[in-house]
């Protein structure tokens with residue numbers, strides 16, 4: 001268990017990192033510290049727990065990121081919604097069913113490294129690394145930095161360095177929950193003709209035909225696709241454009257009605273109001289790092305008007 005964060009800890013973080021009237025560290029839900037940003041370009045919230053972005057509102061727009069009303073904010077639990085960082089494995093760990101789903105960094109408190117101006121945007125960098133608890137699950141030395149740049153666009157950059165003496169292999173995902181008006185009305189384009197593994201159908205290999213529409217549970221891992229994605233939302237009258245670099249897979253997930261009802265940290269109807277579109281490197285696209293090597297995966301997100 002990690003020690004509870006005190007008012008003094010929060011004060012110390014503010015003394016080092018706050019930018020007056022733009023970025024402060026405040027106690028968030030469950031008392032967990034979060035960075036609250038409010039600039040002319042956008043507002044946002046980032047928890048140190050998991051380096052987890054839970055809100056991004058570009059100026060003049062509505063909230064882009066979905067956060068469950070029933071999300072749990074506590075040590076050892078992953079926040080439902082926002083942008084969980086999945087590392088060093090995705091979903092269940094292949095050789096250990098007891099290991100936490102999507103790896104251990106989304107349930108770990110990250111260190112705040114910096115909050116700086118970058119043009120009109122504010123860049124927040126957080127880091128984490130191996131410790132006794134992570135080595136119980138995965139016996140490797142690593143250092144990870146998640147840099148989140150909040151502006152009229154949102155940039156997410158996850159960098160992993162091998163700080164040990166032996167090569168390792170890892171999977172990763174920026175598991176972004178996009179807020180939508182009604183998931184049954186949205187369309188995700190750019191995956192037409194791309195091969196995917198259908199996790200809702202025993203990982204059967206299929207080929208996407210046309211746009212994705214969400215009429216039922218969807219859990220697809222698209223293979224070898226690096227193109228920009230476009231999520232059109234007629235109800236919120238906007239498109240979300242998702243570009244990515246150094247990400248060979250796109251995972252598209254919505255639990256649908258039945259699964260959602262079994263999830264303690266998601267309201268029964270909330271599945272209708274999000275879809276996850278994830279920049280990822282998983283399965284055969286897992287990354288190998290030699291000692292000293294670094295890998296960065298990036299997602300760039302912006303809003304546009306409907307066509």
Ligand SMILES: O=P(O)(O)OC[C@H]1O[C@@H](O)[C@H](O)[C@@H](O)[C@@H]1O
Nearest residue numbers: 078091101102175199219251253
């Ligand atoms: O409930 P979790 O561990 O946050 O995972 C949610 C979902 O995350 C998705 O990325 C996976 O493709 C799904 O299979 C999984 O159910």
